[in-house]
Amino acid sequence: MAHDNIEIADGVDHQVAMVMDLNKCIGCQTCTVACKTLWTEREGTEYMYWNNVETRPGKGYPRNWEQKGGGWESEEHTQRTPGEIPSSEDYGEAWEFDHEGILKEGEDKKLAPEGGKPEWGPNWDEDQGAGEHPNSYYFYLPRICNHCTHPSCVEACPRQAVYKREEDGVVLVDQDRCRGYRYCVEGCPYKKIYYNAVSKNSEKCVFCYPRIEGEGPDDEVHPPACADQCVTQLRLVGYLDDTDGPIYKLVEQYEVALPLHPEYQTTPNVYYIPPFAPPQHSRDGETVDAERIPRSYLEQLFGDRVNDALETIERERQKVERGGYSELMEILQDTNPAEQYRLEVFDDV
C-alpha cells in the first residue's frame, strides 16, 4: 500500500481528506447553504447544519460544543471521554416566519421569527470575535464531520449503526440499524452527528459520497457540494494516502495543515491551514510587531504544532517575496481543479 507511513484506520483502503485554508474564508456561508439545500431540507433536519461556519473566537455551533465532551481519553483509543447531547437551545431552533400572512394576506406585522424573540441561533455571535479596538480580531472556521481515523462516534454506538466505510473511510450512519439512541451524538467531540426527531434516527455529513462516486445524474465525479460551491475555493479534497496529491504534501510533508483539536484523539481527516492576521496597530495607527490573533488561542484550537506550521508558511512566503520558488506557496495558491480535487486517483487500482 502507498500509505505505509500514514496512519489510516484498520480495514480502510484509502482515506478521504479535506484541507481548508482559513486564510481564504470570508464567512459567506455558501458552503453551509450548499449542504443544506442538498441534504438537510427534509423534515426533522431543519436545525441541522452538517456544514457550518462559525466565527472564532466564539461559542460555535452548537453553542459551546467544545465543552460538551466526547472523543478519547488518550491516543491508546481504549477509553472514551463521556460526552453530552447538546440542547435544542444550544443548536438554535429553526425559526418560523409568517411569509404567507405578511406577503399574501397582507397582515400588518414585521417579518420576524414567530413565537417570541430568539435568544440564540447558529452563527449568533457572527463577527463578534475578541480583542480591543484597534486590535480586535476574528476569523471564520468552517466545520464538517472530520471522518476521523479513530471515530469515537462509531465506538459509542451500541448497535454498530455508525460505521467507517471500507473503500474511503467515510463515516456513515446506517439508517436501518439506527434506533435513535444518540450515543454517537454525545460521543462525537465535534458534535457533528445530529438527531432527527422525525425519522428518530441520527444523521451526519456523508462527505457527499454519491458525488465523489460519480453517482449523480451526469455520472461524473464531483467534489463535495460544500467544497464545490465555495466562493473562494478554499477546500482541497482528495485522499490522505495519495502521496502525489496536495493534501498529502500539506498534511504529511510540510505539516502546515492541522486537525482541529487533536487532543480529542479522534484523528480527524479534515485539516486546516491556520489563519494569519495583520499585525497589531498602536493607538495612532502605527503597525507594531505583535500578532493580532494570540498564539495561545491558535494553540488551543490546533495544538502546539500550529507554531511550526505558521513558521513554515512564513518562511516559504518570505522565500517567494525574495523572488524564490516555493512548492508550498504554489500549492496554497493553486486554482487548478485537477489538483484541488483529486478524487479519481485510485479508481483504476
Add this chain to the structure above:
Amino acid sequence: MTDRSTWTFVALAALLVVVAGAMPLLADARPAYEIPSPTVEDDLDGTDASGWEDVPAAEVPLESAPSGLPNAEMVSTRSVEVQAARSDGEVYLRMQWQDEEASESASAPQAFADAVAVQIPADPGVQPAIAMGSQSNLVNVWYWNADTGTEELLAGGQGSTTEFEDASVQTWAEHTGSGEDGTWTVVFNRPVDPAGDNRTAITGGEDLDIAFGVWDGGNAERSGHKAVSEWYYLPLAGDSGGPPFESILWAIAGIAIVAVVVVTIQGIRRVRTGGGE
C-alpha cells in the same frame, strides 16, 4: 411414660416442627420467580379492564443492566408489578411501575421516551442468555415506547434487535398521577401462537421463561441503559402441575398432615384402651 407413648410424643413433636416450618412457605405458596397466569373470562383489553381485578400480581425487582454504556448503573425504576393472564387463545401481561412524570416524546435532541419490554425465549424449551439471548438462542421482545408505540422484536444478543414484519403484539398504555403516585400501566397482548418464524408459541405444556425491562426516558435511559429483572416464568406446564419446588412443599405438607392425623388417632386409641397412665 411408656416407651410407646414416648415414641408417639416424639413423633408428634417432630411432625409439628416440620409442619410449622412449612407453614410460612405454604402461606405464600407461590415460588419466588413465578408470575401466576390464570385463565380469565372477563375483559382484559385495556389498562383498567375489569378482568385485571382478579389476576394476582407479582412484584418484580429491577436492577441496572450491565451494558457498559455511559451512566448504565444509574436507573430510576426499582420494581415493576406484573400480572399475566390467558384468555381464549390470547396472552395478556399488565405491567405497572412508578414514574413521577411521563416522558412521552423524543422530539428534541435531549428528549427520550419512557419504555417497557418483555422478553421471552423464541424456543420456550431452552432458557436463553438474560441479556437479549444469543445468536444460537433467540429471544422475542415485546417493546412499547411512549413515543413510538409498539414493536415486536427478535434478538440474538445485545445490539441485535430487528423488528418482526407484521407485529402481532398490541398494547394499551396510560400514565396516571404524578410525583410519588405517578404510575405507568402498560398492557401487552398477543395471540398464543401467531404465524411466523421464530415467534414464541405460548401454547402451554411447559413453563415460559420471561424477563422484564423498564426505561425511564426522563433519566435518558435507552438501549442497554435500563432497569431489568432476572428470569421469571409463567407456570403454563399444565393447570395442576406446578414447578418442582411448589410440588415438594405441597408433598411435605401433605405427609405432615397425614402423619399428625395417624399419630393422633393412635394416641387417642391407646388412651381409650387404657394403655396410658
